[in-house]
Amino acid sequence: MREKLRASFYTLGCRLNQAETGLISNSFRERGYDIVEFGEPADVCIINSCTVTEQADAKCRQIVRQVLRKNPDTFVAVVGCYAQTGFEALQQIEGIDLIVGNQDKLQVIDLIDEPAKRPEPRIVRSRMTRSPFTLPFYGTDLPTTRANLKIQDGCDFMCSFCIIPFARGRARSRAFWDIQREAMELVEAGIKEIVLTGVNIGTYRFEDKGFMDVVRMLLAIPGLRRLRISSIEPTTVDEELLDLMADSEVLCSHLHLPVQSGSDRILKSMRRVYSVREFLNFVDRAHRRVPDILIGTDIMVGFPGETEDDFAESCRILTDTPIAYAHVFTYSERPGTASARIEGKIDPRIKKQRSKEIHRLSEQQKRAFYAQFIGKTVRVLTEEQDFDGRWLGFSDNYIRVAVAGSDLHENQLVMCEIQSIDEKGIAIGRPIGRPENERSNRKTNLNPKTVA
């Protein structure tokens, strides 16, 4: 009898890519493949690529070479963003068998009848549509705690530095009923936390439904314990979201709002459509309406023309406001983007120093935010155990907490008192009472009458 074929997967890039690799790997499992760890011998290796920076492109090429060096007979498919924009460079690498852009990547299984090596790669790069989409749900290989739920793809904003509108196409949204169906199945399967994902989720639109309709619909699903909005563009947040956060036990008090720069001059050059003042006013309103909210951001350093004064203004976003952390991105020139034509490229050494400084300020700021919660009670979802046997997880407002307790296990909601912050910047919690999901006081999320 013929042995089962084996497939392995490697993901580069964002949370959305991770969610999509999960879908692709499940489609292989459904067709009878064994899924093996990346690095183990496999008949097929799928690399889900990213092209957000030059480094991401280089990393993808490096991974391809690594796979082929170790297992030259493996059928190698590169899918996703770099496959979409950088197929010519990928084509030059001997040994790649299939290159699939974003429109077709979730159906890559249908493009591999027999995983036999090819002399030349086959390239599948269809035009990306603007049509609404649906996604299959596979009940296998689910995460045990947080699940990413994709609601949207693509972006129409055309920020001058960003390759995403070219790599992922224009904005399109998932059918409203399809989101509801998957969310209900996830909850049924025991998932406690759903994290919304997409490229620009605040621009969600399907028929007469917008982003807030999605949020209200999800909050009304009985049994969903947590709903987290991941990254959302500052100009797309409805003030009603803050009201829901303040009133709901389910909607997490956490927003990631990418500001990108603290300088209005640079924001204009980036073609961002808000001023620093507008952004900070919103942050202020959010903190007044939802006092325990954690707001994180993205800051880009080294954008063409960024002076020391501009950079100092970006630093002030972290030192003079309640923003709790920043993910730092070092500007990387992407061919075809508007910023590639802007004068005043920044020396790589300066970019590196600026990145280091934002990292330092972010750590400092996060510690200060966490410290405000010492002595307070937060609710933590247990995700994994560390070497000391403590359970690690996040509070509703995204504080990373380690909690010790012999009766704890994975995927439990546990109330704990924050006692201190350790040297790694993790909050140390002491459990209070029994884990919440062993008690019978489950709260209904919202009145179902509020479903849009």
Ligand code: SF4
């Ligand atoms: S909003 Fe985000 S994804 Fe869209 S173009 Fe701007 S940076 Fe890129």
